[in-house]
Amino acid sequence: MAASSSLQGSPSNASRHQFVGATCSSYSDIFRSVSFSSHLPDFSLKSLENTKPIQTQRITAVVRPVSCYKQMEVDISLSPRVNSVKPSKTVAITDQARSLLEAGVPVIGLAVGEPDFDTPAVIAEAGINAIREGYTRYTPNAGTLELRKAICHKLKEENGISYTPDQILVSNGAKQSVLQAMVAICSPGDEVIIPAPYWVSYPEIARLADATPVILSTNISENFLLDPELLESKITDKSRVLILCSPSNPTGSVYPRKLLEKIAQIVARHPRLLVLCDEIYEHIIYAPATHTSFASLPGMWERTLTVNGFSKAFAMTGWRLGYLAAPKHFTTACGKIQSQLTSGASSISQKAGVAALGMGYAGGEAVSTMVKAFKERRDYLIESFGELDGVKMSEPQGAFYLFLDFSSYYGMEVEGFGMIKDSESLCRYLLEKAQVALVPGDAFGDDRCVRISYATSLSTLRAAMDKIKKALISLRPAVPV
Numbered sequence: 001m002a003a004s005s006s007l008q009g010s011p012s013n014a015s016r017h018q019f020v021g022a023t024c025s026s027y028s029d030i031f032r033s034v035s036f037s038s039h040l041p042d043f044s045l046k047s048l049e050n051t052k053p054i055q056t057q058r059i060t061a062v063v064r065p066v067s068c069y070k071q072m073e074v075d076i077s078l079s080p081r082v083n084s085v086k087p088s089k090t091v092a093i094t095d096q097a098r099s100l101l102e103a104g105v106p107v108i109g110l111a112v113g114e115p116d117f118d119t120p121a122v123i124a125e126a127g128i129n130a131i132r133e134g135y136t137r138y139t140p141n142a143g144t145l146e147l148r149k150a151i152c153h154k155l156k157e158e159n160g161i162s163y164t165p166d167q168i169l170v171s172n173g174a175k176q177s178v179l180q181a182m183v184a185i186c187s188p189g190d191e192v193i194i195p196a197p198y199w200v201s202y203p204e205i206a207r208l209a210d211a212t213p214v215i216l217s218t219n220i221s222e223n224f225l226l227d228p229e230l231l232e233s234k235i236t237d238k239s240r241v242l243i244l245c246s247p248s249n250p251t252g253s254v255y256p257r258k259l260l261e262k263i264a265q266i267v268a269r270h271p272r273l274l275v276l277c278d279e280i281y282e283h284i285i286y287a288p289a290t291h292t293s294f295a296s297l298p299g300m301w302e303r304t305l306t307v308n309g310f311s312k313a314f315a316m317t318g319w320r321l322g323y324l325a326a327p328k329h330f331t332t333a334c335g336k337i338q339s340q341l342t343s344g345a346s347s348i349s350q351k352a353g354v355a356a357l358g359m360g361y362a363g364g365e366a367v368s369t370m371v372k373a374f375k376e377r378r379d380y381l382i383e384s385f386g387e388l389d390g391v392k393m394s395e396p397q398g399a400f401y402l403f404l405d406f407s408s409y410y411g412m413e414v415e416g417f418g419m420i421k422d423s424e425s426l427c428r429y430l431l432e433k434a435q436v437a438l439v440p441g442d443a444f445g446d447d448r449c450v451r452i453s454y455a456t457s458l459s460t461l462r463a464a465m466d467k468i469k470k471a472l473i474s475l476r477p478a479v480p481v
């Protein structure tokens, strides 16, 4: 049996020597016996005192394949780049909830950022037809001309921005589009300005691009929207990118046009500053809120990289399809990276993407039906949380998340559980006591809050609310609000 071991590669355990015990039946098993996981404890590792470090900041594993070879040294250190990146808490909490479910605990998962609807039939059919018709080969790196033309048409009609197909780069999901854009435009030492609460990946992607995230706090009383004066005060010579996400994950806030115009005036005074606008939730928006594309504002087209995708509005998370729209020198640079990473997105998904954009303005009937359901759930949750003492909220105008301030519950001691001291312990408490999985706000840069995804049925939300209320009512807010 090959013992699979795990090792945490954080800087704090750099320079350590680790022992990875393994037995093997073949030479290749030796290598397979070393594995990594940030979730598992390193229960099978022992330090090996008499092994010298190969180099400082390196971790040497000594693999002992018991049956066939003598001990051998392997340098298993990870790059500082990887060590600087935090694993996603959304994924961690989802994994924890899944383990509980597997153990028979009826956990209600409200952590995941994924629509609960099926991909609309017309899109799925286009994907199936693509396979049937043998449309299964590599596509151009930047995406098929058919899809890029359809995206240009959409951006013109719905967003009022003009692009040509060579200014569009189709990728395997919007996350890849964000990563490539940041890697293409950031140099070491550059600063990336990120309003908090933020989507968990922005700071980590900035770090992967060798840049420094500069986090700007916002307030729940101002709907978590960026204060232009604060932005202005934080811009330096090193500021390279401002990231805007509207509608926002995790807050559901939508930037009104007037505020975007103020931000644009500030940005315009700084030639080095580019803006990356993540518009992936643009169609999931609740009237009277409306979506404004930053690139459509006067003077902003040249310096804006617009990211969008199919995952959220079209319930296509598994199809992995997103895109970047930007001046050609940026899309070409990102395309160069993509050509060495993944090449073009799935041919099947691209056919499905064309069908999605053919469904009508803003996704037509199928998308508006989903948005209607999201709104109904949002309204239910707002009303229901409104009945709970000590919870502060700002009504989301889009996306499918509620970002609630539960900080008045912090500082409470719970018998048999311990202290609820922050968003993480509150989420652990709710997972244990209410069996509801939520994501701690500190993952999004605001420890006062907790994120609830309402991309699940109203009946599930009702069941979750009953349990959350019971768990919270047994506590009394420390600070009355």
Ligand SMILES: Cc1ncc(COP(=O)(O)O)c(C=O)c1O
Binding pocket: 113, 172, 173, 174, 175, 176, 199, 245, 248, 249, 278, 280, 309, 310, 311, 317, 320, 321, 322
């Ligand atoms: C704000 C935001 N941007 C981008 C993405 C990534 O989307 P995709 O599935 O297209 O990679 C997500 C997914 O959660 C998101 O919430």
